[in-house]
Amino acid sequence: MPISEQDNVIFVIDDDEIIRRSCEQILQKSGYRVETFGNGYEGIERLKQVRPPLLVVDIKMPELDGFEVIKIVRNIDPDLVIVVITGYATIETAVDAMKMGAYDFIPKPFTPSELRLIIDRGCERWRLAKEAKLLRKQKAEVERKFVTLVSHQLKGPLGAVKQYLDVLLYTCHDQLPGETREWIIRSQARIAEMISLIQDWLMLAKLDRGALCDCGASSDLGQIVEGVLEEYRQLPSAAKIELSAEMAPGLAPACGDAVSLNMLVENLVSNAVKYNKPGGKVAVRAKADDEWITLEVRDTGVGIPPSFRSHLFEEFYRAKTTETQNIPGTGLGLVICKKIVDELGGSIEVDSKEGEYTIFTVRLPIAERRQEDQGIHGS
Amino acid sequence: MKMMSEPKTVLIIDDDSDYVRAIQALLESSGYKVRSASNGRDGLQLAKTLEPDLVLLDVMMSERTEGFFVLQEMRRIPALTDTPVIVVSSIYSDEPAFRVDPEAGWLPASLFLAKPMEPARLLAEAKRLTTKPSDSSAVAAGGRSL
Numbered sequence: 001m002p003i004s005e006q007d008n009v010i011f012v013i014d015d016d017e018i019i020r021r022s023c024e025q026i027l028q029k030s031g032y033r034v035e036t037f038g039n040g041y042e043g044i045e046r047l048k049q050v051r052p053p054l055l056v057v058d059i060k061m062p063e064l065d066g067f068e069v070i071k072i073v074r075n076i077d078p079d080l081v082i083v084v085i086t087g088y089a090t091i092e093t094a095v096d097a098m099k100m101g102a103y104d105f106i107p108k109p110f111t112p113s114e115l116r117l118i119i120d121r122g123c124e125r126w127r128l129a130k131e132a133k134l135l136r137k138q139k140a141e142v143e144r145k146f147v148t149l150v151s152h153q154l155k156g157p158l159g160a161v162k163q164y165l166d167v168l169l170y171t172c173h174d175q176l177p178g179e180t181r182e183w184i185i186r187s188q189a190r191i192a193e194m195i196s197l198i199q200d201w202l203m204l205a206k207l208d209r210g211a212l213c214d215c216g217a218s219s220d221l222g223q224i225v226e227g228v229l230e231e232y233r234q235l236p237s238a239a240k241i242e243l244s245a246e247m248a249p250g251l252a253p254a255c256g257d258a259v260s261l262n263m264l265v266e267n268l269v270s271n272a273v274k275y276n277k278p279g280g281k282v283a284v285r286a287k288a289d290d291e292w293i294t295l296e297v298r299d300t301g302v303g304i305p306p307s308f309r310s311h312l313f314e315e316f317y318r319a320k321t322t323e324t325q326n327i328p329g330t331g332l333g334l335v336i337c338k339k340i341v342d343e344l345g346g347s348i349e350v351d352s353k354e355g356e357y358t359i360f361t362v363r364l365p366i367a368e369r370r371q372e373d374q375g376i377h378g379s
Numbered sequence: 380m381k382m383m384s385e386p387k388t389v390l391i392i393d394d395d396s397d398y399v400r401a402i403q404a405l406l407e408s409s410g411y412k413v414r415s416a417s418n419g420r421d422g423l424q425l426a427k428t429l430e431p432d433l434v435l436l437d438v439m440m441s442e443r444t445e446g447f448f449v450l451q452e453m454r455r456i457p458a459l460t461d462t463p464v465i466v467v468s469s470i471y472s473d474e475p476a477f478r479v480d481p482e483a484g485w486l487p488a489s490l491f492l493a494k495p496m497e498p499a500r501l502l503a504e505a506k507r508l509t510t511k512p513s514d515s516s517a518v519a520a521g522g523r524s525l
Contacts, residue, residue, distance in 0.1 A: 170498035
């Protein structure tokens with residue numbers, strides 16, 4: 001059933017027929033269309049088909065009471081504005097309802113103009129919230145487009161500069177004094193940072209456009225993890241670190257294409273290596289249950305202070321402490337991880353103890369299961 | 380047929396003159412003879428007269444698919460059908476999505492490298508692609524890695 005948003009429909013859920021009738025009459029006079037329901041279940045069912053801006057619901061009802069309706073309904077449509085009808089005008093129930101997410105309350109008995117006033121204000125609030133959401137989205141899109149454009153333009157010139165430096169160092173290595181060589185190496189490193197940032201940014205833009213992840217594809221996570229670990233074992237930066245994998249035998253294929261999943265695993269392993277201690281370990285584990293594959297990347301590194309954890313998946317956020325301030329990075333790696341995971345219908349969480357360990361836990365849907373859920377949609 | 384003692388020629392077709400300068404210097408320091416063109420048309424002309432041992436071709440020059448068309452056109456020229464081509468790009472970091480259709484009878488490029496490229500890597504690949512057995516009818520060593 002298609003979900004339609006209708007901005008002049010009001011839902012009324014009340015077991016009292018008189019209240020339902022009078023709400024209907026009062027609000028219809030104001031030009032609203034009203035749908036009434038004698039119990040919470042009916043209203044909730046209908047909510048899955050129509051998205052009204054506002055719901056009027058009685059607190060005290062025999063089957064499903066108002067509080068329960070509020071709880072369920074806020075999960076279905078977080079934008080829905082809720083007005084509760086309270087019987088005894090006790091402030092407590094009204095306040096409790098508002099703490100649960102109701103916008104306003106109206107005590108019985110109420111006059112037509114009292115009802116209209118609250119409903120009008122509630123609908124206006126809904127409209128404004130929708131508009132603000134749309135504007136924020138558009139603003140983000142414009143910003144993203146702009147930065148992407150600039151990044152494309154920057155790539156060429158930066159590449160040319162780095163190419164000169166690379167060739168210079170290669171061909172004149174022995175003729176250059178030590179410090180000159182050092183300066184060139186530092187310049188190369190700074191440019192490499194910029195190029196890396198641009199690449200990450202462009203990757204994010206691609207993810208946002210939905211041009212990267214293929215949710216219809218399925219991949220062998222075991223192979224991907226082994227590939228990434230092998231690559232990292234060769235790197236000088238991982239020389240003193242033990243990289244290991246423990247993949248459950250016969251692991252089901254994960255939802256997602258190899259490129260995206262590779263990027264996901266690589267970003268997590270890269271962090272695990274970067275923020276580790278010499279002689280430390282990085283362990284990747286994966287197992288599956290009926291619905292999900294759980295992938296864990298654990299390191300014995302410096303850990304993440306609790307205050308930083310909530311910002312971890314924000315763009316350009318780098319958790320900088322005295323220990324980590326010199327670690328290079330674009331601050332986009334985890335954002336990319338989160339976007340890939342979100343796009344594939346999974347989740348990512350972090351657990352950490354400062355100075356001891358950090359564990360990233362990713363859940364990904366199992367490929368067959370995803371396809372079942374989508375029914376005919378398939379791949 | 381070229382004698383083994385003659386330096387190998389590399390043709391660079393790329394509109395970024397800085398990149399060309401840097402790579403030319405690199406290749407010349409390793410004994411290659413280098414010529415360059417800054418657009419597809421001049422590049423093709425030069426390729427016909429030069430018959431280079433290796434071509435470095437940027438996929439996107441002034442137009443989106445200019446490099447791709449140059450490659451197509453090159454393969455139509457009998458003397459250049461087997462010429463090793465390294466396709467390069469500063470925009471793409473992995474091989475770009477379009478490929479020459481092998482069914483159409485054109486050979487694809489030999490290799491894709493993202494700019495900026497590591498000098499050691501370029502030199503190793505250039506050596507690999509330009510070293511062929513002395514029998515001129517044999518397929519170029521290293522073949523098609525795409």
